Amino acid sequence: MSLGRLLTGVSWYLREITGAADYERYCERHRIRHPNVPVPNRSAYERERARHREENPQSRCC
Amino acid sequence: MPGNGIRSTKPNQKSILLWTAVALAGALAWGVVALARGEEISAIWLVVAALCSYAIAYRFYSRFIARRVLEVDDTRATPAERLEDGVDFQPTDRRVLFGHHFAAIAGAGPLVGPVLAAQMGYLPSTIWIVVGVIFAGAVQDMVVLFLSMRRDGKSVGQMAREEIGKVGGIAALVAVFAIMIILLAVLALVVVNALADSPWGTFSVAMTIPIALFMGFYLRYLRPGRVLETSAIGVALLLLALIGGGWVENSSLADAFTWSPTTLVFCLVGYGFVASVLPVWMLLAPRDYLSTFMKVGTIVLLAVGVIVAAPTLRQDAVSPFAASGEGPVFAGALFPFLFITIACGALSGFHALVASGTTPKLVQKESQVRMIGYGAMLVESFVAVMALVAASILDPGLYYAMNAPASLLGPSLESASQAVTNIGFSISPAELAAAAKAVEEQTLVSRTGGAPTLAVGMAEIFSQVFGGAGMKAFWYHFAIMFEALFILTTVDAGTRVGRFMLQDMLGNVWKPIGRVNWKPGIWITSALVVICWGYFLYAGASDPLGGINQLFPLFGIANQLLAAIALTIATTLLIKAGKLRWAWVTGIPLAWDVAVTFTASWQKIFSDDPKVGFFAQRERYAEALDAGKVLPPAKTLDDMRTVVFNSTVDGVLIVIFLLLVILIIANAAVVCVRAVRSPQPLPTAEAPYVASEVHVAPRDGAPEEAMVAAGDRG
Helix, strand or coil: CCHHHHHHHHHHHHHHHHCCCHHHHHHHHHHHHCCCCCCCCHHHHHHHHHHHHHHCCCCCCC | CCCCCCCCCCCCHHHHHHHHHHHHHHHHHHHHHHHCCCCCCEHHHHHHHHHHHHHHHHHHHHHHHHHHHCCCCCCECCHHHHCCCCCCCCCECHHHHHHHHHHHHCCCHHHHHHHHHHHHCHHHHHHHHHHHHHHHHHHHHHHHHHHHHHCCCCCHHHHHHHHHCHHHHHHHHHHHHHHHHHHHHHHHHHHHHHHCCCHHHHHHHHHHHHHHHHHHHHHHHHCCCCHHHHHHHHHHHHHHHHHHHHHHHCCHHHHHHCCCHHHHHHHHHHHHHHHHHCCCCCCHHHHHHHHHHHHHHHHHHHHHHHHHHCCECCCCCCCCHHHHCCCCCCCCCHHHHHHHHCCCCCCCCHHHHHHCCCHHHCECCHHHHHHHHHHHHHHHHHHHHHHHHHHHCCCHHHHHHHHCCHHHHCCCHHHHHHHHHHCCCCCCHHHHHHHHHHCCCCCCCCCCCCHHHHHHHHHHHHHHHCCCHHHHHHHHHHHHHHHHHHHHHHHHHHHHHHHHHHHHHHHCCCHHHHCCCCHHHHHHHHHHHHHHHHHHHHHHHHCCCCHHHHHHHHHHHHHHHHHHHHHHHHHHHHHHCCCHHHCHHHHHHHHHHHHHHHHHHHHHHHCCCCCCCHHHHHHHHHHHHHCCCCCCCCCCHHHHHHHHHHHHHHHHHHHHHHHHHHHHHHHHHHHHHHHHHCCCCCCCCCCCCCECCCCCCCCCCHHHHHHHHHHCCC
């Protein structure tokens, strides 16, 4: 595996695991499902996500 | 490809050769670890033995469970595919989900337990960690993940209610809540013991709060969603805080950050309450990113350190306390107490909550439960092995001086040295002073809870690889901060989860309290949860007999009883699915776990030895109290009353835990008998088969796999 591919892989993984890539996926999904509704901007999306997290707490283990 | 969509490969010559080599290397390493007597062996052998065993278990046993026992089917749509909503249900790349799942299950548990268990010697501890994870812990995680996935991501409590019965369901709910409280108290106690009278540690850990707040505001208002950038800034600030701590320690500010255990208890309780009612974006979310990065980074660093430094193990392979049961760190013999002291890393009931929470809703293909459930638990087990290595490379004299309760060690370095000699090891007062000075702590005597011991071990390993002896103090406080950081995250997240459970339960009685957005309801229930664990934390921090010594067995028993509940549900569901012949896969670990936890609980309740039995301890102190006498280590009559009260509470709690679990198992046994006798299969809540429309090549390169998952949708 070349260094370039390795770096691409690592940055893909970090973006995925931290949720940094979620917004793009959300936009894509939104455009397909609701083509006539404008996509919320990033800030609004992140707020919605934080609110959702507020209502669905997750266990962290010992 | 067979009908279940899973590719089967015939073993070729190359793979037979490879696996024979792995088996031989593993056998050799186990041989060296088990047979070395009288000479010190390298820690590498322990690591090799564990890694080879994991590889073989993953390749053969987990595959057998996935294909034969669970019959995973990749043509069947997972809930992530069927119910996809872009929020809760979302097919997620297996490697990403593996990372999420691992971050959720791994915490301080696998680091603390093995350090305490090192008093039995490294051999029995290693065997339990490795064998336990292969046949019990990883099996539980994977099977619960699979069962929950087949039921659209239902929790363990819901599965107990729907598949076993109302009584079992309610008992499971109460047990989970009670166990959570003990868990939070014990973890918080570890932090208190690590930070007490340590200005460097206290300052750097306190600084994590403003750093997390800064990150929270940065992410919300300045750069929404730029998590990587924000985390990089956060980690840099964290390292600055760590260096700043070293400066604070040697400045006039040192006194301002030298806090007693009681002060720390009140700070933690206050923190726990505030953190759990603040919006998640402000504190919890950024702290979570920080602790995850620190956790993974430090674990990788430790693995590299152990391999490069190749330290030798200085503890006994099997210590005299294994048979006598009179070890100072925790009382009781090897069986059953080793197996409850090491919970996370070998078998942890708490994982069943994570495996039946978010993860099952994100699995893309059924066969991936093997990598995510079984694989992530193997990695957690490896973390436990490395913690054991870090504790076992220390001079045993220092280990006992750090981990015995203060009541045994006395007030001075001389008395501690004498006490260590009395239990058969040796360390001079000068050596104790030098060890404390090397890490720039005031003292290392009776720094119980496991975190300081692990930190000294890690500092020893890291400083051999990076920076030399001059860096020891930095690495020690780095390790302390890393542990405190994710324990605080657990405390925050755990208080929230506990609050939701409480709101759910109380909501049945009084509707408004169940509403998740009603602020007074949130405050009241949060306060109740914090008071519950805060009580045990305070009791632990002020217990004359040593809080860790008293509470850790309670925590271990609670966690393993939770595993008994999870394994009971798993076994019942296998039998209900008509797989009686495979029920041993979860049935044997269940039988073992029941034997361990019931024996331990029995001894904690009925043992005549006041060191082991809570009620014997209560009786001894109550009798003396009636006669107006003060028994050491208590110093006053108030201390005596504290001991009597604490041992009563602890004893009663174990009785309640035990009764709850007996209730669940009895209820499940009835269901199992009914299932075996019934000519037709009993109804289950398993979601019906729906054909999957997503195809994921099982072994593709990194980004491509994700493209298929994201691109095929619409």
